[in-house]
Amino acid sequence: MAAPLSFARAISNKILQFSKTYSGRNVLPCVVCEVTRGKKTKSGGSTRNQKTKTAGKHRRPWKKDGEFVYKGDVIHTQYGLQYYPGENVGIQRNNTLFALTDGILCISSEKLQPYPDSPLYQRVKDGLNIYKNFYNIFPTPVHAKFKLVSETSNVKDLESGGQ
Structure with a gap:
């Protein structure tokens, strides 16, 4: 605490000397003080665990x-x-499941029937029941859309095909 008080006294003494010397003029004194401080930021380096x-x-x-x-x-x-x-x-390479047709999605738990090259094949063959969750899509019934053909074109087609 002694250091800041002595610094303030030194500045006030300088101002008093200045005011006595330049009493007739309206000039403010310029006080230059050298203050040394520590670093405010850490020096640049590698950052870890970011x-x-x-x-x-x-x-x-x-x-x-x-x-x-x-x-x-x-x-x-x-x-x-x-x-x-x-x-x-x-199924895609990253195991993403996608729809092959339009329809209603159904999630079910079914008994697994692995391929012969699967590591689970021998266990299932020995009698182990493995149940897995499956995504199924029940396709919507396709409604037939027909174009009406005029009777005149049908009659002409029949007449030309019949002769």
Whole structure:
């Protein structure tokens, strides 16, 4: 505490000397003080354990059970095979499930029937029942759309084909 008080006294003494010397003029004194301070910021260097700015992968179910899906819609993005593709559902290389046809989505738990090259094949063959969740799509019935052909063109076609 002694240092700031002595600094303030030194400045006030300078102002008093200045005011005595230049008493007739309206001039403010210019006081130059040298103050040494420590660093305000850390010197540049490597930073570690910083939070990454990588965006999330948004792996989650995108459609719900009973919802209508269109061909090509992403149904579920997943890490590994938590849900398996069923009827009218395709799978990509990153295990994303997508719709192969338009229809209503149904999630079911079914008994797994693995291919012979699967590591689970021998266990299932020995009698182990494995149940997995499957995504299935029940396609909507296709409504026939017909164009009416005029009777005159039909009659002409029949007459030319008959002769």
